[in-house]
Amino acid sequence: SQQGEEDPQALSIQEGENATMNCSYKTSINNLQWYRQNSGRGLVHLILIRSNEREKHSGRLRVTLDTSKKSSSLLITASRAADTASYFCATGRYSGGGADGLTFGKGTHLIIQP
Amino acid sequence: EPEVTQTPSHQVTQMGQEVILRCVPISNHLYFYWYRQILGQKVEFLVSFYNNEISEKSEIFDDQFSVERPDGSNFTLKIRSTKLEDSAMYFCASSDLRGLDEKLFFGSGTQLSVL
Numbered sequence: 509s510q511q512g513e514e515d516p517q518a519l520s521i522q523e524g525e526n527a528t529m530n531c532s533y534k535t536s537i538n539n540l541q542w543y544r545q546n547s548g549r550g551l552v553h554l555i556l557i558r559s560n561e562r563e564k565h566s567g568r569l570r571v572t573l574d575t576s577k578k579s580s581s582l583l584i585t586a587s588r589a590a591d592t593a594s595y596f597c598a599t600g601r602y603s604g605g606g607a608d609g610l611t612f613g614k615g616t617h618l619i620i621q622p
Numbered sequence: 623e624p625e626v627t628q629t630p631s632h633q634v635t636q637m638g639q640e641v642i643l644r645c646v647p648i649s650n651h652l653y654f655y656w657y658r659q660i661l662g663q664k665v666e667f668l669v670s671f672y673n674n675e676i677s678e679k680s681e682i683f684d685d686q687f688s689v690e691r692p693d694g695s696n697f698t699l700k701i702r703s704t705k706l707e708d709s710a711m712y713f714c715a716s717s718d719l720r721g722l723d724e725k726l727f728f729g730s731g732t733q734l735s736v737l
Contacts, residue, residue: 541725550626550713551665553725596665609655609667609678610726 513613514597520619527584529616531597532577538600540573541610542582545594554582554595587620594618624648628714628729635704636737643699643732645714654697655715655726656689658682665713671697704736 514531521527531540539558543551557564557573557580564571570583584591594617598610627646635641647654656668670677671689688700697716701708711733715726 543728548711550728550730551715551726552728556725598665609657609670609680611667612657612665614664 514595514616516616517614518617518619520621521587522621523587523589525587527587527591527618527620529582529595529597529618531580531582531613533580533597533599533611534578537575540571540580541598541600542569542571542580543596543598543612545596545615547593551596584618587618589620589622592618592620624727626714626716626727626729628712628732630732631730632733632735634735634737637706638703641701641704641734643701643712643714643734645697645699645729646695647697647714647716648718648727649695651716651718651727653677653717654689654691655717656699657713657715657728658710659713659731660710668699668712701734704734706736709734709736 514529519527537559539556541556542554544554545551555564555566555569555571557571559575562573568585573580580597594615596612596615598612600610626648629644633641654671657665658668659665666682667680669679669683669689674691686702690698711731713731714729717724717726
């Protein structure tokens, strides 16, 4: 089954710096999504990039997708203390039969030091 | 902004007991999901539901699990005879149109503790 695996597992940076997280997966996908999870809370969708896209921006977020390398990166620019959370990539593959589940990676725990 | 609501937020039960976790998806969404997250581990897909039937289920979703949409608003996950290893945070999610082409909206989760 396809899997998203993020690295690093944990990342600690100073406020104002940029944070980069990477995700690798194993099989073909329709799209790749990034979610954020604050401690003990549900996941919040950040951005979706389709398999035919290479880069996408949303505010301070920049996502890239390289399907030849089966990898994606999430860049958060000008980090803030409120960005402290776990970040997950999730891959989706529509089989045509209905609503297939996303496959999540283990996540990167990001800590922004004030 | 519309949101997915889950109840209860915490559920403690004895091993072997039945539990029902409840979710109210966003009203105009068509695809519904249950995921779970064991403490410190990745979020795992359990089941998806569309057009009043299961669309896909994972290996975790065995005969002890069932889902139901008893009315036009609720979506429930039942575990018939809970095991210790069922202890986890259970998340309900919903999406519009073709689920994988759209973002999922997650509830805040139900923390299930099986003693």
